[in-house]
Amino acid sequence: MSRRGALGAAGAVAAAAAVTPLAAAVSGDEPAGEENSGSERKERAFPATRAKLADDATRPVSADFPITYVGLGWRGPHRGAQIRFTLPDGRKSDWQRVTAGCAGGREGSAGGAVTALAAAPDATGYELRLPDGVTEVRAMALDTVHGPRRTTKVPAERKRMRGLTYLTRADWGADESLRFLPDGTENTPTAFYPAQVMTVHHTATVNDDPDPAATVRAVYEQHAVANDWGDIGYHFLIDEAGRIYEGRWSGEDALPAHDSDGKLVTAFHTAGYNSGNLGVALLGDFVEREPTAEARASLVALLAVYAAYQGLDPRADVTFVNPVDGVTKDTALLSGHQDWLTTECPGGVLHRDLPALREDVAAATGRMQKRS
Template identity: 60%
Template structure:
């Protein structure tokens, strides 16, 4: 397996050995043993058009995914409880500008959101005037019949940074495939150029983040028809790091064996060569937990070491698929690429300090 050395002539100090290369992953599962875990099978009901505005399901609805084209403001949801009563209307906070790259001439106009529903019987939606292409999906990743999968008995690592594999959070790999057995969006790989920070704009205080990630996976892969989850990595409030976009079975998440990065779907028009990390939650007027912030720092430091990035550099990104360019910081926020509130005003304001912290982790200070 070809892997690049951590210590680079490009100026990483000797202290950078504190952030080992990604190639220093844990041994293969066969060598370290496996254990069996049971994960609830995802149940979902997707509805389009006018019918998507009022939906009932024959299973407890734990999450509702909604997407539409048009205005971002003015959408709301009201849950229908199991006893038939209705909750209060609450505003939807969409995350926008995700999806495949396309030709780069028309950035995505679609918006999408995932909201927890707490086992509701159904829901009603209010969407802004002019909304088209409406789709809503009732999702249950908690209560369905479970399936047994084998996962590594010991934590997998990116250097010294532990992460949870796709199998570990319960990814159903069949969701990446169409009914005829062909892969919906086969992996493509390009050299990494930059890294982008997101928030999922979901609930804070999440008690079951793996279930939430399974819900995002279904929303992105199936309802949005991307073929996989949109991010390369996700981080929960406890600081646990989760493997995102599928990149093969070589044990090095987000990369192929030559060190190129798999293309994901987190910044439409600017995906290829752009690594996306999402923190679970909403950080518009509150900060991530200390554990999540620390894990974000260490993950970005490990990735910077692997690719020889200067975390505090300004760069010109060039999408190898469509030639679209953008002048950004090496560590940017989603709103630096497209019109969106992501990664939240508070988290976005912390990015200069984050860049400095990642640089300090690289230098061992």
């Protein structure tokens, strides 16, 4: 039983280059615009996420709300899973392939885990076909679009980090209660370590996404609750329009993903290699398709901001040392998820672009350092 379920039933060694002070990190041609500068806030309403965890995912599942996503997880083969939906008029959709997503996890998580997030057409139910050898199946129907409205405070103006605008957790509708267990404690309390490396992911969700913020909320629900990680697995996400979304919670007194000393919050994107590893995910599936120019430009800019802030060389090869357990791995400082674990993430097309991405991020980092 998960930590969340159990409590419910019962009622980060080697540092990276020296971190510059926060003021220096956000100085330059643009105003500082730190994530929390005391600016005014306004109220905004978001649809509350509705979720139903299947009791038995091997049998047809129905829900009493329109299903916009089905979050899946299992152990076993990555390929061969299929899903079909019961449409609002009662018809069955065609069987469609389930694309294995980006299986991260907490430090020390066992290997072999597969996750997926399948878009559903406001379905009333779904059925799964799973390949032989699959175990520990879990499935969660999600609605991140049509639920009752939940009002929250959002920044009155878009936040910036060294000139880059981004959506705070409040801006994309994060329900902060998902980070907590029934007894009121954080499911996975924040821990901070010096940054060493940066890893690129894709979410393996739909391309040409009509509502990327709703997709981010679905990823959050799946990671925090269904996977029992206590939060979204990435530090940042980027949609096809180039909008940057703040991911893993890190507090309110520093740049997103960091504490006031410049240390990186541990997220859940490369199980066993999380602490000191910045994870950025592009929304979409890049096995066969290129990211949009806008998404790639934002990825370059975001990675450059953090490389400049942390004094990292995006073209370097390094030995990563996990500060939690001392595990080491020789790796490119800027890598893809599949360079750490057995996965197709961040997709073949995006992974093949990594050499060019390193050069572009290094060039942008150099320009930032000259201006500072």
